[in-house]
Amino acid sequence: MAKKIKKEIKTFNLPEDVVLSIQDLRVWFELKKFGFGHAGYVKAVDGVTFDLHKQEAIAIVGESGCGKTTLMKTILGLYVPVEGYIVYHNEDINEYDKSQQRWFHSQIGYVQQDPFGAIAPFMTLRKILEEPLVCNGIKDKEEIDRRIRKVMEEVSLTPADDFINKYPHMLSGGQQQRIVIARAMILQQKVIVADEPVSMLDASVRVEVLKLLEGLKETHGLSVIYITHDLSTVRYFSERIFVMYAGRMVEKAKVNDIIYNHKHPYTDALLLATSEPDAENAKIYKEIPEGEPPSLVHPPKGCRYHVRCPKMIDGLCNVENPPEFEVEPEHYVSCWLYKDDNKN
Ligand SMILES: Nc1ncnc2c1ncn2[C@@H]1O[C@H](COP(=O)(O)OP(=O)(O)OP(=O)(O)O)[C@@H](O)[C@H]1O
Ligand code: SF4
Ligand SMILES: [Mg+2]
16 A cells, blocks of 8 residues: 655744744635535635734634634634644644644633533533543543543632532533633643633623633633623733734734724724723623624725725725734734834
8 A cells, every 4th residue: 555645734933932823814615606506705714814922812802703703713723724824833733634633622722602502411521521631542530530620620610529420501601611611721721712701601700700711821821812792801811902804803902002092993993882891891782883894705895994984095995905014013003094104
């Protein structure tokens, strides 16, 4: 039998402090006419670039349908990008074979929006937490039991004996989300992707769960990507905020620079529409911002925000897509208003 030749994996030379690098990522879903004929693509992620640093939390915000979940699922290896790179340990993970993919999955934990939907209802907590260990080759029963109890303690489901043989429906929403978090870190993952982790929980437990995530990030030196609609919760543990609009990042900066010194007209509208950065008001979610998000099948030419933007420059914004300008150190804006402020 001919020897299978291993595919060469593209390698990179990232700075030491970068744990994950997303480079010009594009994820398009094909639309079918009558179930088979090609009818175009939903360009859900269309040219996204950012670095996630070691022990850093970033928040990705943007209105419904802008591509946040698609971006995360692609990072988790659930969708294959049409273009671009996801770089981990200086390698493009899209070129990994099955066993390399399994290893990569063991490095990244996923916390979904709906905890009940994320865990098998017919499994006890012990089984739920045992599964990733067994799938990753840990067979020793004592070791498995020790690690399950340790992680349950870390997410404050204690005493473990009170919970370990329960089924998910016997827990509150907050406790279910703690189990999802426990599962996302039981393999000592380096990165946690949390997609709207508290939006389905009661306001009273949201802060608790966010504080738990923040504590785990600090004690385990995790890097976190936190996706949310709700800017009021971002400050709990994020260092930077990335604002996403129609498949692209339009502004990236440190949290306070986004909240107090934002530049992009869309960020402006998003912040105006968001409730006070106060957890008590987190439920008062208003539809954001005025106007409809554009079609991702036929996105507007030029800047994708131009049809809603009060500052649109005719002949420029509706013709050419703005590149990313660094307007202040580590503050990036994709908007033609800042072309003369570029520090590059
Ligand atoms: N599997 C899929 N097939 C086809 N289109 C998809 C698929 N998944 C997402 N989309 C489309 O891609 C776009 C982005 O969806 P996505 O779920 O990533 O947005 P989102 O920002 O997470 O929204 P929300 O805030 O509502 O969760 C939407 O237009 C959505 O309909
Ligand atoms: S590039 Fe033009 S249309 Fe787009 S946000 Fe800036 S001013 Fe508005
Ligand atoms: Mg989503």
